[in-house]
Amino acid sequence: MVVDEYLNEAVCMTEDLTTANERRGSQRFRISAPLTVIAGDHEISAYTRDLSNRGVYFYLSLADSALIDRDFEFLIEMPSEITLSSSCRIRCRGKLIRKEMTSRNLTGAGIAAEILDYSILRDAATVA
Numbered sequence: 709m710v711v712d713e714y715l716n717e718a719v720c721m722t723e724d725l726t727t728a729n730e731r732r733g734s735q736r737f738r739i740s741a742p743l744t745v746i747a748g749d750h751e752i753s754a755y756t757r758d759l760s761n762r763g764v765y766f767y768l769s770l771a772d773s774a775l776i777d778r779d780f781e782f783l784i785e786m787p788s789e790i791t792l793s794s795s796c797r798i799r800c801r802g803k804l805i806r807k808e809m810t811s812r813n814l815t816g817a818g819i820a821a822e823i824l825d826y827s828i829l830r831d832a833a834t835v836a
Contacts, residue, residue, distance in 0.1 A: 736760045742785040747775040756784065757818070764802065765820050767810060773817035779803050779824070800826040 736758045743766050745752040752775060754768035764784070784798045802821035810816040 736763075739790065741787065741790070744783045744785075745772070745776060746781040746783070750775055752776075754782075754819075759784070761823070763805070763820065763822050764800070765818060767816055767818055770809065770815050770817045773807055773819060776804055776807070776819060780821075782821075783829075797829040798826050799829055800824075 739756055739759050741756045743754040743756050745754055752768055752772045754766045757765045757767060780802055782800050782802060786796050786798060788795045801824045803824055805820040805822055808818045810818050
């Protein structure tokens, strides 16, 4: 699928997080990119820790994490340094896998989500 290839190419320029003991089906890549969760009429700012074509782990405030339940939508800002062309947004529909408090800051939360589907929005200013 062309979208999978584009996302894989976009994140492969970042540090590979896989190890010899890694059992996941798809490679994860360390990427700190802005992410916006869309929860009803709320837009919640967050940022990614790692990303693959099948999932994402991101950080946000503990209070905002309470708004995320089951399926949700989010946008990932992919900078031109990562895409090696113009910046773009990736609109995703995700499924909550787990929530956890971050060990560094008790006011923050980490969210692991499966990416159910996504589309690439060519214009970074386009939200819909």
